Amino acid sequence: MHNKLEMAQDKFIASIGELAGSFGLNQFIAQLYAVLYLSDKPLSLDELVERLRASKGNISLNIRELEKWGAVKNVWVKGSRKDYYEADPDIRKVAANKLKAGIHKRIGQVSDMIEEFKELIHSSEGDMTEEDKKIVKAYHEKLKKIEDMNSLASKALSLAEKLF
Amino acid sequence: MHNKLEMAQDKFIASIGELAGSFGLNQFIAQLYAVLYLSDKPLSLDELVERLRASKGNISLNIRELEKWGAVKNVWVKGSRKDYYEADPDIRKVAANKLKAGIHKRIGQVSDMIEEFKELIHSSEGDMTEEDKKIVKAYHEKLKKIEDMNSLASKALSLAEKLF
DNA sequence: TCTATCGTTTAAAACGTTCTAAACGATAAT
């Protein structure tokens, strides 16, 4: 196929991988989406195997993950019994959804952590020395700071949602 | 030491680790900061070894990383020739700095990637078929979308900075 | 029914990252 163009694309795809990796998400899955996003037509499993030089199993697995995210869908192509995959062209929506879900989850986790910590502290209030009580008081002040930060993050998130 | 309190803290520290891990950053380094943040006094390397049940080397390494971030500093304690470490109490600042730097870097990376891709495409314009030119045109449209998203992210970032 | 063509599953290999234990150099105490 278009050799120079393909090389250019390869470089781009590779960079996408690095970027995703540094975010802590699977490099390959990002590259997979990128290939589908740039493609002018839906691609089959075999074509993706060829394009990314990866195993069928790997691609199959990650395609399903992308489907869960709503980033890729299965499309039917007349005259073939293969599955064909197509990227959601609204890349902004895809990225925003993923990020939003992630951040929202983390904000919840932080709240939960703090609540649990408070409960644990409270449950052991019975046999506390004066010294312990001082420490607990200091804890509460620090936890408060984290809570404030968390709710600020939450507000920032809904602000960003409006912007997007 | 304070047994029940310590257990409560342990649970909290563990959760901090999970949280950090899901962000793609080193779990241990987050836990290290958390221990120092919650502590009412600076801690020595040995105390951290004891508290986190990790090797000196590991802690030493990650402390230096935290120092780079400006999240932890070395403090001098009268009468001891050990190093003592203290967390920056302004956890919001620490988190914001780290996140801001990260996002800023990523935004730059995306711009660079796109520029490079465009150049590669351009450099191979010479021997292009009509078909190729069609594909390249479609690429440019898609790249434009990514650029828009990127600059929007950039704006959102500076908005968030003001908020914090 | 038998064969070919799919996508998925899975057990094991490959890989990168993190962690440790031990050696080390530097500094302070004796």
Place this chain on the structure above:
DNA sequence: ATTATCGTTTAGAACGTTTTAAACGATAGA
């Protein structure tokens, strides 16, 4: 000067994650 106490460095072990190859079940065509 010698020993003890530090923090750092480093080579390799341990670990989790990702990837593969091969087996598999399902479906369609002959």
